[in-house]
Amino acid sequence: MNIILVSNSTTKTRNIPLPFALLGIGLLSLLPALLLWVLIVPHGMHQHKEAPLHPYFAHAGEQVHIDALAQQLGEIGAKVLRLDALGARLSSLAGLKGSDADVLPPGQGGPMVDARTMSGPELAYRIDALAQSIALNSDKLSMLEAMLLQQRLKASTLPSTMPTDVAYNSSSYGWRVDPFSGKVAFHEGLDFVAGTGTPVYASAAGIVTAAEQTPDYGRIVKINHGAGLETRYAHASQLLVKAGDRVERGQMIARVGSTGRSTGAHLHFEVRLNGAALDPRKFLQSAK
Template sequence: MNIILVSNSMARTRSIPLPLGLLVIGLLSALPALLLWVLIVPQGTHQHKGAPASMHFASAGEQAHIDALAQQLGEIEAKVLRLDALGARLSSLAGVKASDADALPPGRGGPMVDARTMSEDELKQRIQALTQSIDLNSDKLSVLEASLLQQRLKASTLPSTMPTDVAYNSSSYGWRVDPFSGKVAFHEGLDFVADSGTPVYASAAGVVTAAEQTPDYGRIVKINHGSGLETRYAHASQLLVKAGERVERGQLIARVGSTGRSTGAHLHFEVRLNGAALDPRKYLQSAN
């Protein structure tokens, strides 16, 4: 049995086998509410266009509300885009053919609610519920992705060894306020706060593809583990390997520092599959 997923915003369809479909369908059932927002926010700001001068215009206070809601909407849209990318990767891991999906007719509308009958409190509640639902589904999908990957790859190539001997900051991966811009952004790595000079180890065996300095990551080591899997170790004070070098699981490769875009000494650790950031916690946990 297959479940056909229809992405309203992009008019694309995918066919995903159960139980993947069951997880994703919960998320997509929330999409009509999101689309509703896409529609009503611009309406709210332009509904008086062309109206007589005597008509009511939004006060500064109302405008601030609309701006705040629009910002929340932008954050939700960014989350949905990431989920869309995660869904595409899961389809690929599950072996779903793109041609099957392309043959299906696009765009099926869900039930719509009349936006004008909703109070501002109701609207806020719906945004909050939608945000929580997306967060929950993101986590479920990440777990599923890790499980699919673990089944597919050899245990030796999975980045399951802790890259340092200190505990990680569990809330560091995911959506958070960026300490530099002050805006909500997706933080694609796991941060390990440790003293400068603390040893950094390869999380799995592989080949070093870069040991260099960049403006954002500072001194960074990138290791290719095969099958599109890569780990990154950033903000180092010292690099102890070179590009092209083969490394073993647990090998000392660098030392913790605060180079690049960093607010203090820590290791920024990323796990990427074909360039897309994965949740490192799902892989490190598998070692226990």
């Protein structure tokens, strides 16, 4: 079968085989689709060029890496908050005020260099290195906190506070003439002359091991400060604590009296290490 085309101007006819006619009609039917492709595809390609994705994040599967980095950043933020809290505790232990503990950022400078975008793997490596550095510094600060706490504990249990408000002592540590026998004898403490009822204070924090009446010491309080260190407060008129009590430095534990082997109202104060008497003045002077 043929298709006959007639020209008005020349009144001539032209035979076109059917297969070629079908081909022409097919091309005409594809023309709208071709126009649509020409209009849309370049526009999409243009938008793609305007906002290119980094090759590391170009595939949908890389979302897993982004989520992992976000989680690492969250963990680092939590560690920084813990470091801030630890720094505040260290400042408090060191006796620093808020303004004293503030650290100004260090000065920085240098020549201008061209900026570049880090790749995903490089960014992940930097984040991991930062997290390790924070963890290491956190461990160091924790050790420093433990050392400061230990020093504060030692300071609080060192008998350096005056056991009474009276500074004068009538009999010092060392050899003296015993007021009862008249013979030379070693005096193992300090005697503070004070009126009956004058407050007696714990020279340091500790645990009361005895609050009792004895023939020589009269009413006495013994406080264990740890590491073999002990203080004794003798000849009291009244005991205000009992064995097992936890006392703080400066806490009132008794009142001055003249009980036991005593010639008058006073406080007899001793410091002992593993049972051996030490000169209390060396401890009291350390507080000055």
